[in-house]
Amino acid sequence: MVDVVLSLDQLHALAVNVLTSNGLGAPHAQAMAKMLVAGQRDDCQSHGVWRLIGCVKTLRSGKLNLDAKPSVQDISPALVKVDAQYGFSPLAFELGSQMLVEKAKRTGIAALAINNCFHFSALWPEIEVLTDQGISALAMVPSHSCVAPAGGTKPLFGTNPIAFGWPRPDGMPFVFDMATSRIARGDIELHQRSGSKIPNDWAIDEDGQPTDDPERALKGAMLTFGGYKGSALSAMVELLAGPLIGDMLSRKSLEFDDGAGVAPCHGELIIAFNPSLFGGTDFVENSHRAEALFAGIVDQGARLPSQRRFEARKRSVEHGVALPAKLHADLLNLIET
Amino acid sequence: MVDVVLSLDQLHALAVNVLTSNGLGAPHAQAMAKMLVAGQRDDCQSHGVWRLIGCVKTLRSGKLNLDAKPSVQDISPALVKVDAQYGFSPLAFELGSQMLVEKAKRTGIAALAINNCFHFSALWPEIEVLTDQGISALAMVPSHSCVAPAGGTKPLFGTNPIAFGWPRPDGMPFVFDMATSRIARGDIELHQRSGSKIPNDWAIDEDGQPTDDPERALKGAMLTFGGYKGSALSAMVELLAGPLIGDMLSRKSLEFDDGAGVAPCHGELIIAFNPSLFGGTDFVENSHRAEALFAGIVDQGARLPSQRRFEARKRSVEHGVALPAKLHADLLNLIET
Numbered sequence: 001m002v003d004v005v006l007s008l009d010q011l012h013a014l015a016v017n018v019l020t021s022n023g024l025g026a027p028h029a030q031a032m033a034k035m036l037v038a039g040q041r042d043d044c045q046s047h048g049v050w051r052l053i054g055c056v057k058t059l060r061s062g063k064l065n066l067d068a069k070p071s072v073q074d075i076s077p078a079l080v081k082v083d084a085q086y087g088f089s090p091l092a093f094e095l096g097s098q099m100l101v102e103k104a105k106r107t108g109i110a111a112l113a114i115n116n117c118f119h120f121s122a123l124w125p126e127i128e129v130l131t132d133q134g135i136s137a138l139a140m141v142p143s144h145s146c147v148a149p150a151g152g153t154k155p156l157f158g159t160n161p162i163a164f165g166w167p168r169p170d171g172m173p174f175v176f177d178m179a180t181s182r183i184a185r186g187d188i189e190l191h192q193r194s195g196s197k198i199p200n201d202w203a204i205d206e207d208g209q210p211t212d213d214p215e216r217a218l219k220g221a222m223l224t225f226g227g228y229k230g231s232a233l234s235a236m237v238e239l240l241a242g243p244l245i246g247d248m249l250s251r252k253s254l255e256f257d258d259g260a261g262v263a264p265c266h267g268e269l270i271i272a273f274n275p276s277l278f279g280g281t282d283f284v285e286n287s288h289r290a291e292a293l294f295a296g297i298v299d300q301g302a303r304l305p306s307q308r309r310f311e312a313r314k315r316s317v318e319h320g321v322a323l324p325a326k327l328h329a330d331l332l333n334l335i336e337t
Numbered sequence: 338m339v340d341v342v343l344s345l346d347q348l349h350a351l352a353v354n355v356l357t358s359n360g361l362g363a364p365h366a367q368a369m370a371k372m373l374v375a376g377q378r379d380d381c382q383s384h385g386v387w388r389l390i391g392c393v394k395t396l397r398s399g400k401l402n403l404d405a406k407p408s409v410q411d412i413s414p415a416l417v418k419v420d421a422q423y424g425f426s427p428l429a430f431e432l433g434s435q436m437l438v439e440k441a442k443r444t445g446i447a448a449l450a451i452n453n454c455f456h457f458s459a460l461w462p463e464i465e466v467l468t469d470q471g472i473s474a475l476a477m478v479p480s481h482s483c484v485a486p487a488g489g490t491k492p493l494f495g496t497n498p499i500a501f502g503w504p505r506p507d508g509m510p511f512v513f514d515m516a517t518s519r520i521a522r523g524d525i526e527l528h529q530r531s532g533s534k535i536p537n538d539w540a541i542d543e544d545g546q547p548t549d550d551p552e553r554a555l556k557g558a559m560l561t562f563g564g565y566k567g568s569a570l571s572a573m574v575e576l577l578a579g580p581l582i583g584d585m586l587s588r589k590s591l592e593f594d595d596g597a598g599v600a601p602c603h604g605e606l607i608i609a610f611n612p613s614l615f616g617g618t619d620f621v622e623n624s625h626r627a628e629a630l631f632a633g634i635v636d637q638g639a640r641l642p643s644q645r646r647f648e649a650r651k652r653s654v655e656h657g658v659a660l661p662a663k664l665h666a667d668l669l670n671l672i673e674t
Contacts, residue, residue, distance in 0.1 A: 078415035079445035108416035111446040113615060136581060151639035164573045176569040226563025232513040232642050236501045243626040244473060246616040251633060279583035289580040296588060302488035305569050
């Protein structure tokens with residue numbers, strides 16, 4: 001089968017159609033579609049429109065609040081909390097991030113805590129919303145328990161991504177978004193879907209042994225990246241985006257799911273930094289310092305994170321995106337008529 | 338030669354004597370000694386009293402302000418900056434951390450940026466000062482350029498440690514303190530000092546090839562932990578504890594050193610989180626959530642970070658610390674009479 005090429009607008013309309021026809025309120029559908037199309041546009045397949053399949057499963061599960069009205073609470077000069085009311089996260093982020101930026105501009109550092117959200121997206125689109133406004137940001141979320149701590153054999157942590165961004169005056173921001181597991185869970189699921197093996201250092205099976213079988217890996221436990229150091233960072237994500245903000249650990253989130261296999265429900269923490277307040281009067285010099293770091297990376301032939309995404313974005317904006325025909329057909333089949 | 342056993346008070350007095358006899362002002366000497374003795378006490382050799390040798394080299398270099406009076410600036414409800422005035426960092430931290438805790442208690446999140454400090458200590462003693470006051474904290478510093486970015490071969494980053502702590506109501510806090518390099522530079526220096534080989538995945542030589550020779554590793558470049566993910570985190574440390582707060586990158590810090598080989602001069606960022614404000618009314622439930630995470634780690638036979646340190650601390654408080662006779666003699670020789 002040949003690929004189906006769609007413009008970004010066409011893909012957005014398709015995603016909105018899939019979501020609203022399955023009962024999701026329009027503002028949520030718009031915010032979700034924006035996020036998923038951004039993933040597809042940047043050739044970030046594991047967070048692209050393929051996720052609509054899981055979104056629809058979540059919508060049909062009855063667990064999600066289809067018309068949730070996120071409620072924004074102004075806690076302190078540096079802290080905003082949003083209760084997502086058991087809806088999807090992107091709309092809650094859109095609403096809360098406005099106040100987050102205002103606070104960071106005034107106080108230098110500020111935090112946005114989102115509670116009770118079903119989280120189903122990459123973090124870098126959120127980070128880029130902030131870097132676009134001159135704000136540096138650090139974000140983290142737990143997920144469903146599927147990763148063993150270093151030295152252990154049983155799932156405890158989620159894939160627990162950490163994302164960070166730094167605004168650059170000219171061109172694209174410095175952005176990374178990485179699971180603290182060896183690999184994103186979506187990558188194992190894509191191998192499962194295509195029937196291919198995985199490298200045997202990604203995960204262990206139910207008996208705690210290395211495995212190259214995506215099925216057994218998904219039943220066993222994934223590993224953290226970088227051994228005990230990645231494991232420590234994963235624990236930090238659990239604590240800061242869980243108990244700190246009054247929300248669930250990945251293990252509790254999985255219990256809450258109760259076998260439904262839908263998007264994980266949990267909290268999210270985003271910390272925003274305002275370089276112009278932090279750095280005092282030396283904003284231009286500090287900006288040069290940051291650019292010197294990036295030059296020091298690329299001048300020795302190493303890559304900045306997200307470069308492949310940005311290149312894909314340029315192509316997609318110009319030429320649209322090519323969906324495998326089977327995926328396109330699967331998405332059309334999700335539309336309720 | 339047999340070891341020399343000293344009580345913690347005796348070791349503290351020795352450290353103060355070494356430092357003040359080399360011209361360091363008394364408040365700085367007390368703060369530095371506290372930090373170095375804490376390292377020795379916790380059997381964290383690479384940050385123990387062995388570092389007095391480097392401290393004295395720094396004191397004698399003429400680069401350090403021996404009687405620096407750190408100046409504390411109250412920037413916003415959530416931000417405090419301390420200009421260490423080119424003195425050692427511990428006294429600047431002691432002064433700034435008081436305001437940091439007050440701010441975090443009121444606003445939920447707050448940051449302390451320290452500028453122009455010579456930094457020569459582990460981060461966990463600072464983290465523990467904050468967890469002792471019920472505050473969770475994340476700290477990071479650049480250092481001297483000695484680590485290659487993933488995909489590169491030349492030193493750019495410092496060892497760029499990240500440390501994190503979470504207060505626990507009963508017993509010791511959850512604390513980790515890790516270099517974003519494979520290993521602390523001090524560990525390679527200890528191998529150099531003892532004439533032993535290093536594992537060949539710690540560093541590359543001047544030609545970009547793996548090496549087991551500590552000399553060549555120190556002349557070449559260390560590697561980050563966890564490949565490109567550790568490299569991304571190391572870049573984040575450079576940005577947040579450098580350009581964000583108006584201070585030097587690790588590469589500039591090395592240039593500033595200008596071959597003197599003294600303690601790195603740079604900035605430091607500490608972010609403080611107040612769980613009782615962030616978590617709202619559910620402080621007790623949130624504390625139980627965190628404890629459930631720790632139980633989930635230890636119940637499957639994995640270890641919490643810092644456990645070995647805490648065990649060593651208990652032994653040292655009871656029995657004192659044993660210094661190799663050669664190190665003890667070297668330290669005595671540092672005392673100027």
